[in-house]
Amino acid sequence: MTKLCGRCNAxxxxxYLNYARLWLxxxxxxxxxxxxxxxxxxxxxxxxxxxxxxxxxxxxKDSASLLHALKTLSSDIEFIAFxxxxxxxxxxxxxxxxxxxxxxxxxxxxxxxxxRDVDGFEIPDFKNTKYDKRICATCSxxxxxxxxxxxxxxxxxxxxxxxxxxxxxxxxxxxxxTGEFDQLRRLKPVLPPMHPSQVWRIKPLxxxxxxxxxxxxxxxxxPFRYGKCPYAKGARSIRRKKILDIWERRExxxxxxxxxxxxxxxIPILDKTLPREEYxxxxxxxxxxxxxxxxxxxxxxxxxxxxxxxxxx
Numbered sequence: 001m002t003k004l005c006g007r008c009n010a011x012x013x014x015x016y017l018n019y020a021r022l023w024l025x026x027x028x029x030x031x032x033x034x035x036x037x038x039x040x041x042x043x044x045x046x047x048x049x050x051x052x053x054x055x056x057x058x059x060x061k062d063s064a065s066l067l068h069a070l071k072t073l074s075s076d077i078e079f080i081a082f083x084x085x086x087x088x089x090x091x092x093x094x095x096x097x098x099x100x101x102x103x104x105x106x107x108x109x110x111x112x113x114x115x116r117d118v119d120g121f122e123i124p125d126f127k128n129t130k131y132d133k134r135i136c137a138t139c140s141x142x143x144x145x146x147x148x149x150x151x152x153x154x155x156x157x158x159x160x161x162x163x164x165x166x167x168x169x170x171x172x173x174x175x176x177x178t179g180e181f182d183q184l185r186r187l188k189p190v191l192p193p194m195h196p197s198q199v200w201r202i203k204p205l206x207x208x209x210x211x212x213x214x215x216x217x218x219x220x221x222x223p224f225r226y227g228k229c230p231y232a233k234g235a236r237s238i239r240r241k242k243i244l245d246i247w248e249r250r251e252x253x254x255x256x257x258x259x260x261x262x263x264x265x266x267i268p269i270l271d272k273t274l275p276r277e278e279y280x281x282x283x284x285x286x287x288x289x290x291x292x293x294x295x296x297x298x299x300x301x302x303x304x305x306x307x308x309x310x311x312x313x
Contacts, residue, residue: 007032015215019253026219033216037069037204044189046202047158052078054156054199056147057102057110059083059095061217062162064102064224066205069216070160071106081110082150082159084143087122094225101223111154113146121303123231129306131299135231138299145296148287151199158200166210168203169255170241172262181270182277188267195279195288207259 003013003023011025017032024032041047055070057063070079083099085092096112103110116122123139131138151159168187175184191201205213217224232238247254282289284297293301 017212018248019209019256029215030219033065033208033212034069034072036208038073040189040207041073041202041204044202046160046190046204047074047077048200050077050157050200052080052154052156053158053160053202054080054082054147054151054154055108055160056162057081057083057099058162059098059102059225060162061222061224062164062205062210062213064098064222065208065213065216065220066160066162067102067106067108068220068222070204071108079108080154080156081108082147082154083110083112084146085112085114085116086139086143087114087116088124088229088231091225091227091229094227098223098225105223111150113150115142115146119300119304121300121307125303125307129303131302136229136235136237139231141295142299145285145287145294148198149285152197156199158202160202160204162205162213163203164205164208164210164213165255165259166241166244168206169258169262170237170244173244173258174237174240176262176266181274184262185267185270185274185277188263194277195281197281197285197287207256209255 005011005013005025005028006023007028008025011027013023014026015029016023017029020032022032047053053070055063055067057067067079067081070077081099081103083096085096099112100110102108123135123142126132126135126138147159172184172187175181175187189203189206193199244255279288280291281287282294282297283292284301285294287294287296289295289297
C-alpha cells in the first residue's frame, strides 16, 4: 500500500524519519530539512551581521548539503568555499572534483589548498612515522589549521563547518568518557574567536542526523563523493557511531537527548568551573597555541624534516 506524505497528504512518501515519526515526500522532506537548518541558525544566532562567510567543503554529502542550504536560506550573504586536498590518492582527487563541481553549480568562488603544492607533503607521508597510528587525528589538526589560515587570508567573518548530529554526539560521548572536558567545550554550535588569528566558527548542521544530509544532497541532485577516506577504515569513531545507531534503534531520539544534555547542561557547567582557555601566539604561523609552537606547525616541521632527511640519503 502506497504511503502518502504526512505533510502534503498528496504525494507518495519516499522517506520515514523515525525521530519525527513522519513520512515525507521528496519536496516536503527538502522543506522540512531547510526549516530545521534555519531554526538552528536562528536559535544560536549563527549568521549575526556577517557579510562574508567561508564554508569548508570536503566533497562529501554533509558539506555539500551545508553550502546548498546556506545559499538557499541566506541570499544576502556572500559565501566562499574552502577545500583542503590532503593528497590521499583517488579519494582526494574525487573529493576535489566534487567540491569544484558543487561550487560551480552554486556559483560560489572556491579556493583549494593542496598540502603537496603549498607545504611539500601529503597525508600518506605520515605512514610508518610516529603519527602512523593516529593519522586521522593528525589530518584533523592540519585541516583545522589550514581552514583557519584560509579564513584569515580571505577575510571571512565566519567559517561554517558541516558537522552533523551523529559526528558531534560521538565526539562528545568519547571526550566525556576520556575526561577531556576542555575539548568538550569546543563542540558548541557557535565558537567565538579566542585569539586574534581566529574567526567565528558556526555549525548549522549540528542538529541534523547524518542520513538526512545524505537524502538532502541526493534529492537536491548535488555532486558529492560517496566513498569514505581509506584511513578511516577500522577507526574507533566508526565503531562508536555504530553503537549509537544500535542505541538509537532501541531508544528513539537518544542522539538528540545526548546532544541536549551536553550543550544545555554539561557545557555551561564546564564554562563556569573550568578556567578560560588562554592562548599564546605561535612563533611560526602566528596562530593560536598553548606553547611557543602550535600543534600543526610541530607536525609540519616533523614531516618536512623527515622528508628532507630521507631525500638526503
